[in-house]
Amino acid sequence: MRLLNFPGCCCTMKGSGKAYAESLQSVLKAFDVEMEALEDWNCCGATICSSVDLEASLTMPLRNLALAEQQSGAGAARVEMMAPCSACFMVLNQAGDEVAKRTPRGISALKTLESNALTYAGNVKVRHPLDLLANDIGAREIAAKVVRPLHGLKAACYYGCLLVRPTAPFDDANRPTSMDRVVRALGAETVDWDANTRCCGGSLMATAEEVGLALSGEVFASAVQAGTDVIVTACPICEYNLECSQRKLRESRPGLKEMPAVYFSQLIGVALGIPGAELGLRRLLIPLEPALESAALKEHAHV
């Protein structure tokens, strides 16, 4: 099966989420899904451009949906396009909704598109890879492919904000379970914690560090309190904030233990026996292997 992919600025081989792109490609391949990049895609505008230019914040994502229809060929009644970043996923969905609901803003944006020789018929369904793995492929099929069960590993599944808000297209907004189901299928244990849908701080880590650190710090502290070995993420911004802020976090909270924060696709890949080089594991600032090894040791001691 081939699946159209909207990489977005982070999740490309050139972006900060390169490891996410690499591991997704390897893992989906194991389930016979080939990723086909959307040609000439553009930035979705994230949650930022609507703070500058309302119309552009709609034409930017809609251009991608129009290109997706174009690339899928005329007459495609339904086009599925994957968006691995939670912000891209939300923004593309939100733009699609404006068109589907025929809001004045949506209609006006379509006109702008048309005067630029682009049409969008409203046939694109934007999918997050977590939805694909948890709901289309499913825990059973994932479990069947596991060659290195992650027994003994305690994982905190972190959904963050934009995967489940303002709408939760494929999960429960308040008690999401899709990532937990996937991670448990790998043999790991998922912890019950209260920060799984709290915000990591997004770009505040770069612009108002004290605020960003407070937000990521709260997520991190909650994971530590739940006895977590690894934080599992589904968004390049969440992954960056929760992994790369740890050194700074320890300045104000000495003694805070170091904990890897990885993409869910990296964790699946490890359990599927895919070599680390194909999962971008060496790109982590805090390596995953020690956590896996100590979990395996703990597990042996129990048996």
Added chain:
Amino acid sequence: MPTASTDEGHIASSESDLSFVSKIENEEGSALRACLQCGACSSVCPVSGFMDYTPRQIVGMARSGLSERLLKSKAIWYCASCYACTEVCPKKIPITEIIHALRRETIARKTYPKRFAPPLLTRSFHGVTASRGRSNDGLVMLHTYLREKPLKHLGMIRIAGKLWLKGRLELLPDAVKNRADFSRLVNGSTERVDGAKEVGS
């Protein structure tokens, strides 16, 4: 129009302030006036503790047409756009979008706090993406920090170097195939936002 004071202690003093409310209502298609001032938004907001005005106050002030203080506040720039407030609002007011609308007004009027990174990043990001069609972390941050306090961020070189070694920082900015076409689509025939050209080149 006579001056009126409100429970938030701010002053509505001009016609333009009330047209400001209508403008936001039109843009968001929402009834700002439906707000109960229940405070659910502030209670779930992860950054309300850092804000000079909480989300409840922001909505309260916005619907009273009291734009001036709001448009100078840091509060609207501390919003992380996590939508926790929107999800919990019993009147379904799109609070996050209202904050974005306030930011647009702030950028148009250039009333945001000076040498304050959040609005600078917003302008840089929009400038780079509207002009190139794609973002580049290094370019966006460089533009932001140069306009904020460049020396404050010298420490970033260390983490940037680390990320570069790990292949997580691309120095060469990417772009869509036809930048002129893209700019025309996004900016229209006239240059609507002054920052776009100057930042993205």
